[in-house]
Each structure stands twice: as C-alpha cells, then as structure tokens.
Amino acid sequence: MKIVIVGAGEVGFHIASHLAHENKDVVVIDSDADAIRRVSDSIDVQVLNGSGSSPVVLEEAGIKDAEILLAVTNSDETNLVACLVSSIISPSTKKLARVRHADFDDYHDTFRDYAPNIDTLINPEIEVVKTIDRLMSVPGAVDVGEFADGRVKFVGVNIEKGNRLDGVRLSELPIRKGEQRPLIAAVVREEELIIPSGKDRLKAGDLVYFISEEDKLLNTLAVFDKHVEPIRRVLIVGGGRIGFRLATLLDEKPIQTKIIEKDPDRCLFLAEQLNKAVVLSGDGSDQGLLAEENIQDMDVVVTLTDDEETNILASLLAKRMGARKTITQISKFSYFPLLTAIGIEQVVSPRLSAVNSILQHIRRGKVLSAISIKGEQAEVLEAVALETSEIVGKPLKSISLPEGVLVTGIMRKDKVIIPTGESVITPGDRIIIFAGRQAIPKIEKILAVKLEYF
C-alpha cells in the first residue's frame, strides 16, 4: 500500500514513522528542507523536497499509484489545494486532509461530495475538546478513549504512592460481590509497556490501562481508589481556537468558567461570543492574577495557549497554588516522557489526536477506531469481526494471537462482554483489540478481508 503524506511537521512525521514501521510504502513531501532531512534521517520512507500542492511534485511522488493522500501541513489552504490537485490528476486516490479552521466544521460533507472530493476532513481541535471533556468527567484518568460510540471507555489511571492497590496481584483486585473484575489491558512501568497476566503485581508509579463499560466506569474507578468529585469551576488559560471551543462547550453546562487570554482584542471577541464565561485579560502564568481569581477553588485548570512551555509552567503553578486538577496542552512529542517526572498529569495534544484519527482511517479491514497510547508503543483498535476473519467462531484461548495482542472487549448488539478464555466471537461482533506496535501488521492481516475498506 502506497501512501503520500504532504507535510513533514509533527503530525506528518509521526504518521510516517507509524506507517514505515508497518512496512507500508510512504512518500513524504515538504517544502522545508530541514523538516525533510529530519524525516529521511530517521524513518525509512522516500522524501521529496517541494510544495505539496504542486501537481509536478505530487506526480513525482507517484500520486497516480498511491492509494491514500494525507494532507497534514500546518496550512489549511495548502492541504485543500493538495487534495484538489490530486483529485484532478489522480481521482482514484483516497484523500484525507487536516483542516482546522472552525468555519469548515459544517462543510465536511460538502467537501466530500463536491470539488476537492476529500474523503475525510479531520479537525483535531474538535477531537481535543472532546478529550478534555472526557478527562474532566472521568476522575483520576490520565488517558480516556472511547469505543462503540462512547459506550465502552478505555481509561488510563496512575497508581500513585500510598494507593491501596500498590503491590496487589491483578487476580486479587478487591472487587465487590457480583461484579466482574476489570480487564487490565496494559501497564506502563518505567516507560516500558507490559501486557500483564493475573499473576503480575501492580506497583506504585504504574500507569494502568483498562476497558470498562460506560455505566460501570465509576465502580471500576472506585476499585482503583479514584472517586468522583463534581466539577463546578473551570479555568481556561489561553483563548485561542481550542480554548474558545472548550468555553463554548462548557457554557452549556452548569459549570462556572473563567478564561484568561493575553491579547485584549481576542478577549473582546471572546466576551462577545461567550455568554456565561468570565473573560479575563492577562497572563496565565501571572501569580497575582491567579490568586485574585481564587485559583485554589478551581476544580480544573486547562492550559491551552499556543506555547507549550507556558502551558506546562501555568499548570504547575496552578497545581502548586491549590487547583485540584490540571489538563495541559502539549504538542511536542519529545516532551511526553518528561511529563510524569515534572508532575504534569493529564495532557491533551492536537497532534496526537490528529495522528489517532488518521490512523483509524488508513487501517485495512473494518477498523472503526484506533487510539495509540504511550508514545505510540501500542494501539487500541475497534473492529468488526468479519465472517472471513480467523478469530471468529472459536473460543479465544484456542486462537493463536500474535504476541502482545489482547482482545479486551466484545460488543454484541447492545451487550458488552469482557472476554475470558472461553468467550467466542461471532461474525458481526465489534471487538476491541489491544496490540503492541510490532503486532499491528499481523493484527491487520487477521482482521482484514479481501476487499479493502476505507
């Protein structure tokens, strides 16, 4: 499968590295020679220095025999033009573009059916706001993903020092009578991803990923000593596009929102557009301002400025001054390993969201959604079990799944089954699979049918 990626920025780079690891043929185009060099030095893909919206460059990249074009430059316009050009010179190529301006939100279908014929438009900012909303509503979660239209959640929680689960075996997790033990899909310990068995013990410092039905989520979280605390007051630092989207969403909820923005003109705009939220003109890392606005009473502080260093500092400051919980927007992937060490708990990244949404679209087979976790060491896939697939009709324990693969959920009609070795998958079931990076190509093979779906 050949894929052309326009844009070698953070998103393009990570998608390319993902796909190259899965042995796909990837060509990356960017007009910035330095970005191109970074790609060609570290990833096994072909690179082209030139403008991605130029027909000559696209042709040279072999767009005509490419199956998919991913337009993910920073400029919406370049992405749209790249798709337009490719729809003219190579109509059979599937196109996916990242377009972030809010004005395009309602036109995704129009753009698919008319002129540029972009099969999928993604706006990671919408996704980021959704993620923030989820993180706020799930107590103690570091990472939340949704499957089956939100009925099943994939949650990551930290086991901090003093947690009653420190040192407990997975098979001995304390649960109430009559309840099912939560299925732990993975544990991240010292930056290392482990697929645990029942005999393994949890340790303080672990990041534990589990799958749970939505209605049982709070009970499951209670197992991990995480309890619900209602959210009443939220402070947003940074009134950019994402901040504005989030404030608009919170406006409709019974939540008191304050939003701090540096630029007075932007503040004026926010004040015009938002009804309930209090708009404050100032610097989010200004201690005086934070104290004035009663930071110690805030349930959640969300830092969403364009500058990630500011976000990190503002979050740390807010935490220090008594805010209960912070959510920080960080785009630079290289900061991720640092975050636990410096005390940043919950992170959102528009780029990681973009990577996730794109991955979900280029999977073979009927993959409905895909989420990559922990610096892309693993992915969680939701897929439809097709009749032709090898995993159908046998108890799970008698299927030889590749190493590092775990079936973590089966959804049959409205029922959600947390599988055991005896469970049998029937055709049409939606299954949630957890897979380490090396196992992904094999999983694709197992799930894929002869035809390729997009």
Added chain:
Amino acid sequence: MNWRYILSVVGILILFLGLAMIFPLFWGLYYGDQSVIPLLKSMGITIISGFIFFISFRRSKVELIRKREGMAIVAIGWTAAGLFGALPFYLSGGEFGSFVNAFFESVSGFTTTGSSILTDIEAVSRGLLFWRSLIQWLGGMGIIVLSVAILPFLGVGGMQLYKAEVPSPVPDKLKPRIRDTAMILWKVYALISLAELILLMVGGMSFFDSLCHTFTTMPTGGFSPKSASIAHYDSVYFDTIFIFFMLLAGLNFSLHYQFLKGNTLAFWRDPECRVFIGTVLVLMLVVTFNTYGQVYEKIGSAFRYSSFQVMSIITTTGYATADYGQWPAMSQFILLLCMFFGASAGSTGGGMKCLRIMLCFKHCYKELFSLIHPRGVMQIKIGGKPVSDDVMRSVLGFLALYIGLFAFSTVVLSGMGVDLMTSIGAVAATLGNIGPGLGLVGPVNNYAHMPYLGKWLLSWCMLLGRLEIFTVIILIVPEFWRK
C-alpha cells in the same frame, strides 16, 4: 555508541561471508584441487566466529541506529570481511604465504580494486580463483546492501547502513523502502551479470572463465583468472563485450532500473550519464591518436587497445589488453587522470565520480561568475535541479580529502623506497579501486614486491576509496569516539 548492536550486525555479516564460501568449495570439489581443505577450514572458522559474535552481542530489541553507528558498522564490517575473506588465501599458502599478502588480495577483492600480489595466476587452484572473483561481485554492489535486501530486521537502521556504504552526492531512493531499493539494485545487478555471462559463453569462453570474468566486470573489479588478463584471449569480440559491460557497470544503476522499466530515454536524459559517455569518447580518441604511429601501426588496432584501456581505467575495472606502460607519456597521463575521474555516482565503480567533478567545475564557474557580477545570484544546477549548499560542501570536502589522502599516501609510500612513478600509480590505483597502476605496478606487473608496510597502507587506501573516504576516515577522528 551502541557497541553490542554494531558487533552483532558485524557478526551476521561474517556469518554470511562464511556461507558464501560454499560456492568456491563446489568448484574446488568439482576440479578436485588443493583448495578444498583451506576452504573448508576457513568456512568453519568464519561461520563459527560470526556465530559467536552474533550470539554474544545479540539483543532482543533492535534499536534505532544513528548515522554514527551506521558508519561504524559499515567500516568495521568491511574490515572484518577483508580479514575473514583472506583466510582461504592464507591457509592455502603458496604465493599467499604471508598474511599481509592474503589480506591485500582479499581487500583488493572486496573493494573491487583488482590489484593482485600474484605473479603466476594460472598456478592458483580453481577454488581460490573463484573465491577471488566472487568477493569482487559481492563487494561491488555492496555486502551491506545485500544484507539490507535480505535481512528484514535491519529496517530503519538499514537506511543508515545503506547511506554509509553507498555514499552518493545526491542520494536517490528508488522505492520508498530501503529494503525494496536494495533488492532492486541487486536484481538489476544480477540480471546484467547474467546477460554478460551468456554473451561470454556464446563467444566460446569456458563456463568457469566466463563466470569469473562476469563476477569481476560488473563490480568493476578487474581480477582475471588469467595472468595476461583479457589480453589472454586476444579477441575483438571479447574486447567489445567487455567494453560494453564495463560501461554499463560504470553508469548509475538507477538508470538501468529506469531503462528496464521502459523509460528508454533514461540514459540520455541523465546529465551525468551524458557527460560521462562524452568524456570517455573524447579520451578514447585522444589516446588513439596519441598511440597511433608511435605504438600501433594501424589506426584500427590503436583504437581497439586505446578504447579498451580508457574504458577499463575510467570505470575503475582494471582489465588489460595492452601494456600501457609502454605508451607515450601523454596517454599514460590521461590514464592516470582517468584513475582520479572514476565512474558515475551510483555505479559500482570507484574514483572521485563524474558527478562530483561536474559539481566542482560548476562551482568554479560560479566563483568566476561572481567575480564578474559581484551582486550576481547564481544557483548550481544539475539537469535543471538546484543543488543545495550542503551537497556542494560535502562534495568539495570529499575532493579535498581525496587529493589530501592521495598526497599523504604517496609521500609515505615513496618514503618506503618505492620510486616516484610507481608510488603515484599504486596510490592512485588503490584509492580509486582500479587495480593496475603505473611503473612497477603496471598492467604486466603486480604488487608482490611492495614493501610490507606499503601493502597495509595500500589496503587501507582501497577501503577508503570503496567506502568513499568519510565512512572510513571518520573512525580515526577523535571527535567520533567522544561520548
């Protein structure tokens, strides 16, 4: 530096090399000659050493290799190939009696140089002669490229290795994935080799000789199982075939690929290819007219021998049909220039490479241009495509290093008591991976009489030339070893 990983990859290379010894062993058994025992012994030693290296440094996790490690693997891997490849020669004694001779011959093979220390080649057993040719064939397209093509796990690291082994001023990847690129190059290489083999056999050469010659033409190697080299056959047909295939080997292999894919104008459209062929034709004519009357009576034979020799030297093959040591000074000097000029980038040939020389000339012109138009803006282009300053800088750095190393090695070699002409010829011929040089190491002589340390020096020059200097020389830069 991740030493464990480096040594484990080197271990795999050695293992492969050991397995490759099975082929000369077949010939040895077929002819029942005395090469069987030494080959068996060296095969055992090589395979076991490779296995020990691989096992003791094996790591379950393949980590990303950086440029540095890539260069270290390639440089160490090639040195190891030279050492283990020398075993069959060393263990069979005879003219290879001392280890330095065996090592020289082996490095000369892998680097596709073709300089030999043998006086009487026909006296050597068939198994060894075949090994001599086979290592040239393996070294020509690159032992690392071959490993990248057939070992899937080298993956991303494969790219760093590839870049370190096939340095090209303007790298081109034929396919998005390095493994596919490596595979294509080897397939094209094997295909052209097969064509040559068939054409040689059609001309009446025995299967063994055809195979040996094919294995040394395509990598522009130059070893021949005959003491008199190609002159042994004295046939216009063979001369023509060799000229043609030496030319093919001296052109960029990605052009062959494009041509085979149906782009018939690929050669014509490539500026380097045009310049290379043009230069070759002009030099052939100049040498023909220079030798006509002075050496050869007939213009026909002057052209026959001159064109063969020019092609053989400029593609850095090193076959001989004539003793150009007897030619007029101008012709000899042109051949010396050919040694520096070298073949095209992306070919199996050595030397400075045509593309680099083109870039250098364009750069000189740019300097002159900016003297005339102090505010003028000029971009160096090749075939209408701009060449970035980075590339230009590395090309100029390469040329400076090449000349510098040539001068240094010549001074050292002449300091060992070798005469001037021979020193210049020997260093130019080994650094450019040609084979025969000038003076006492000319086409009818050999390198056996070189001083002991001189042989080590020249072996080092061959490695420098084959890996295009940077990969090897970086190992002796202290900065490279600093943590």
